[in-house]
Amino acid sequence: MTYIVGLTGGIGSGKSTIAELFAQHNVPIIDADIVARQVVAKGSPLLNQIAKHFGSQILTENGELNRSALRKLVFQSESEKNWLNNLLHPAIRVEMQRQLTEHQAPYVLWVVPLLIENRLTKECDRVLVVDVSPDIQLERATKRDNSQHEIIKNIMAAQVDRATRLSYADDIIENNLPLAENLASLTKQVNELHQRYLTLAQTK
Ligand code: ATP
Numbered sequence: 001m002t003y004i005v006g007l008t009g010g011i012g013s014g015k016s017t018i019a020e021l022f023a024q025h026n027v028p029i030i031d032a033d034i035v036a037r038q039v040v041a042k043g044s045p046l047l048n049q050i051a052k053h054f055g056s057q058i059l060t061e062n063g064e065l066n067r068s069a070l071r072k073l074v075f076q077s078e079s080e081k082n083w084l085n086n087l088l089h090p091a092i093r094v095e096m097q098r099q100l101t102e103h104q105a106p107y108v109l110w111v112v113p114l115l116i117e118n119r120l121t122k123e124c125d126r127v128l129v130v131d132v133s134p135d136i137q138l139e140r141a142t143k144r145d146n147s148q149h150e151i152i153k154n155i156m157a158a159q160v161d162r163a164t165r166l167s168y169a170d171d172i173i174e175n176n177l178p179l180a181e182n183l184a185s186l187t188k189q190v191n192e193l194h195q196r197y198l199t200l201a202q203t204k
Helices: 015-023 032-038 045-054 067-075 078-101 134-145 149-158 162-167 179-202
Strands: 003-008 029-031 107-111 126-131 171-174
Touching: 003 015, 003 179, 015 029, 015 107, 015 126, 015 179, 029 032, 029 078, 032 078, 032 107, 045 067, 045 078, 067 078, 078 107, 107 179, 126 162, 126 179, 134 149, 171 179
Parallel strands: 003 107, 003 126, 029 107, 126 171
Antiparallel strands: none
16 A cells, blocks of 8 residues: 555645645655546546536536536535535545555655545545644735635635644644745755655555
């Protein structure tokens, strides 16, 4: 069994930024957000099923998923939302499992925003948390998504709080400083963690 390092953190904490540093060591990255998009890629059986259920209004002109159209439809109906979740969640799980086990590398990095909320820590050998203060999280996520503070605040409120998240951590990377000042330190921390994970993976 591949050794699995779960990487989590709140919205805008810097998971993708940290994952990129691990990728430089050729660590395979399995990103839950990317898998969630892959399973409904253009022409996929799942997208066809969704289009059959909701009609072609949920497709863009070139046959891709029109996310905002789908969001509007399921927002209006709890039962449609459940139908969609019951279709998507098992498929995402299966695909994630497939990707987690397809690699020959000593360990894989599993990037999951809701790792704790969805009780997936038990499927990890090690949990790495990217930690930032809520103020910085709000500022970075708002800027990146070109979003409103209220929307980001609501997402943050739906995620576990900082102390709870940290209580699940085997390792923590703190990402409060601006990148220009922080990159060297982040790179060093990732290099050290990479060595530690290689050792741990060997002794699993
Ligand atoms: P999400 O779960 O919301 O997708 P994430 O945890 O993957 O977010 P990133 O996308 O890596 O977070 O970072 C959020 C934003 O903050 C990005 O625009 C990123 O470039 C920026 N960012 C990350 N780390 C820093 C930092 N130390 N200083 C300044 N900006 C940063």
